[in-house]
Amino acid sequence: MIAEFGLAALWLAAALAALQLIAGALALTPRGAALAGLVRPVAVVQGVLVALSFAALITLFAQTDLSVELVAKNSHSMKPLIYKISGTWGNHEGSMLLWVMVMGLSGSFVAAVERRLPEPTMLATLAGQAFVSLGFYAFLLLSSNPFTRLSSPAIEGAGLNPLLQDPGLAFHPPPLYIGYVGLSVAFSFAIGALVTREVGPAFARAMRPWVLGAWIFLTLGITAGSYWAYYELGWGGWWFWDPVENASLMPWLAATALLHSVSVLAARNALRAWTVMLGVVAFSMSMVGTFLVRSGILTSVHAFAVDPERGSFILGLLALNIGGALVLFGLRASSVTEGERFTATSRESALVFNNVMLSAILGIVLVGTLYPLLAEALGAKVSVGPPYFNPVSAIFAVPMLLVLMVGPLLRWRRDSLRRIRLQIAIPAVLLVGTLIWAASQAVGLLPALGLALSAALAVASVMPLRGRKLRQVKLPVWGMVTAHFGIAVALLGMASDAAFTTERLVAVRAGQVVDVGPWQVTLQRIEPVAGPNWTALRGDLAVSYKGGSVTELHPAARTFWAPPNETNEAALKTRWNGQLYAVLGQATGDGRWQLRLWWKPFVPMIWYGGILIALGGLMALLGRLASDLKRLVARDKIAYRRMRQGR
Secondary structure (H helix, E strand, C coil), X not given: CHHHHHHHHHHHHHHHHXXXXXXXXXXXXXXXXXXXXXXXXXXXXXHHHHHHHHHHHHHHHHCCCCCEHHHHHHCCCCCCHHHHHHCCCCCHHHHHHHXXXXXXXXXXXXXXXXXXXXXXXXXXXXXXXXXXXXXHXXXXXXXCCCCCECCCCCXXXXXXXXXXXXXXXXXXXXXXXXXXXXXXXXXXXXXXXXHHCCCCHHHHHHHHHHHHHHHHHHHHHHHHHHHHHHHHCCCCCCCCCCHHHHHHHHHHHXXXXXXXXXXXXXXXXXXXXXXXXXXXXXXXXXXXXXXXXXXXXXXXXXXXXXXXXXXXXXXXXXXXXXXXXXXXXXXXXXXXXXXXXXXXXXXXXXXXXXXXXXXXXXXXXXXXXXXXXXXXXXXXXXXXXXXHHHHHHHHHHHHHHHHHHHHHHCCCCCCCHHHHHHHHHHHHXXXXXHHHHXXXXXXXXXXXXXXXXXXXXXXXXXXXXXXCCHHHCCHHHHHHHHHHHHHHHXXXXXXXXXXXCEEEEEEECXXXXXXXXXXXXXXXXXXXXXXXXXXXXXXXXXXXXXXXXXXXXXXXXXXXXXXXXXXXXXXXXXXXXXXXXXXXXXXXXXXXXEEEEEEEECCCHHHHHHHHHHHHHHHHHHHHHHHHHHHHHHHHHHHHHHHHCCC
């Protein structure tokens, strides 16, 4: 009955989404004003129902109910409980239900707590959210039903892809989904504002927390996904510009631009049309990513569906949602003026410049991702990878980072570079000095630029605190400083990995010693081990940094039996200045074993930087929410005082 309950809850949620759309649209007309009070409660109940539906699916996976087709295809009774549960979203249907659940809960939360928008804009926003949700409900119920029963239960499940049986992949998809779907709220806000032509600071202040929240989760999801690929896939890299990786990066780039644009609109009542447009673009990139991963045109561990019908369905949703939004933007853009003016030397100008650079990088990633797919459709095989993405992106990333050092020091509306020349002198000297040092170390151009920009940005990011009483600095300012410092830290890790990584591929017998960078690695033995649903050959390595104390690493080659597959489990030794990375290969037949070893100076900084960037976003979000709460309390007090005074 659990599957039937989940399906019934999903149908009811879809029906309520339809009611929310109709009531919200009619409530904007004079004759339908009476329906206005219906929209918020319906949105809340819709979110609860779809959450119950997802909880039912989790229960089916936790119980390994093999009478449900989805469970039989993606689970196994011998799997550890954590991977039974994560198997819920480790497949096409379950991940789409997770998507719809996050969308439903987001809409219900907006309906329950958002009071800053004018009521007509709020009604249009909730109607827009329902319109987007309805498409995904239809997709699930008509094309990808997760609760389909088998005519007779399976004897045993087929199991989950072994590459997905890892804590990193068990936990990183949900933050990514929250980020993707959080942008649907920004999209709905943009639609609501276009419908009612209410684009101003109040709209921006209401929209900003949702953009910030989505951006934080996207940052965490991308950071966790990058680290998962780094240690689980065993190839020693942290980013390969894979289309599935790009599918998560593109919404993040758009959301970063939107985050800064909405802040300008909230603070200075400028960039109105640009902010609305970015709201549309950011969610469009989420939809494009969904199409890439779900349409079956990609082959990847993340790409679930291979059914052309499903791809056509998502393409239809993409055209309907994004095409409709762009048409509405075209019709209303002339009525959404740009707002307050500012000079070329101002904080607004710096933010606009960086938004343009982010948009250019987004365009480069989009073209590089879609071009091989279009070429293949025309019968040609084209590969686009790091040799294209790295240098072309750098053309726009370098000036963006240079302006990022200066922008936070500028005043709003009008300023002069002469006023801040002493503050930017230190980062500038550091930038040039690091470039000269990197040239003396025979480092390549891009890694040298990365190291120099990292050092200069690290110092420049804390410059806005200079001369202030730190206890009186507001939390959003601390958030900005932390996020920008996190970018410098991540950049240090990326540049160091490209500039200083040492790699050894060797075949050794037990007792032989291999040097890799400052490390000495000794293969002690190879021994068989067993897990809950796998067996493995494990290498016992004794490792020593510059002849110091000895510790052990245990890379392994695992063999899963359901489904049959082999994986390499890398072993890592992390120090403050880098990471030793070891992978066990095949036996060579003469008593030797292949070992692949990397010494990667400062590479963990990539993920520490990602965490700092997300932490900065969280600090800004908490600071903004506290300010909004104070403003609401003050407004209520004034209203209460006026009521008592009879005014």
